[in-house]
Amino acid sequence: xxxxxxxxxxxxxxxxxxxxxxxxxxxxxxxxxxxxxxxxxxxxxxxxxxxxxxxxxxxxxxxxxxxxxxxxxxxxxxxxxxxxxxxxxxxxxxxxxxxx
Numbered sequence: 001x002x003x004x005x006x007x008x009x010x011x012x013x014x015x016x017x018x019x020x021x022x023x024x025x026x027x028x029x030x031x032x033x034x035x036x037x038x039x040x041x042x043x044x045x046x047x048x049x050x051x052x053x054x055x056x057x058x059x060x061x062x063x064x065x066x067x068x069x070x071x072x073x074x075x076x077x078x079x080x081x082x083x084x085x086x087x088x089x090x091x092x093x094x095x096x097x098x099x100x
Contacts, residue, residue, distance in 0.1 A: 001091065004040050005029045006061050007049030008078040015080060023087045033057040040064050045071050045090050049078035 003025045005016050013029045020027035025045075030037065031052075037060050040046075046065060048058065065072075073086045 001025045001045065002041075002043040003027045003045045003047060003087075004043040005047045005049065005083070006057065007031065007051070007053035009052060012078065012080070016083060019080060019083055020087065023091050025087065025091070033060065037061060037064055042068050043070060045073060045086075047073045047075060047083065047086055049075055049082075051076050052078045
């Protein structure tokens, strides 16, 4: 599963990636607004840490992913536990048996 995390703290980038790796997810982390927002691609999950991103950054990300079948998780805090909760919810959906 591929995950793109937008927002958050620069000092936590490595930890975000390590936590995603524990959930067997490949992660890209964008903590700052830059020209590489066009490299987001088509992830399975887009996590937006809204408290640590600008409105311009949010609009840019939404416009880049518009029209694509991407799950978006908005999270106000950018803590490890918040990311863990998001990953718990969304990775569980991928692994559930369709008959249950």
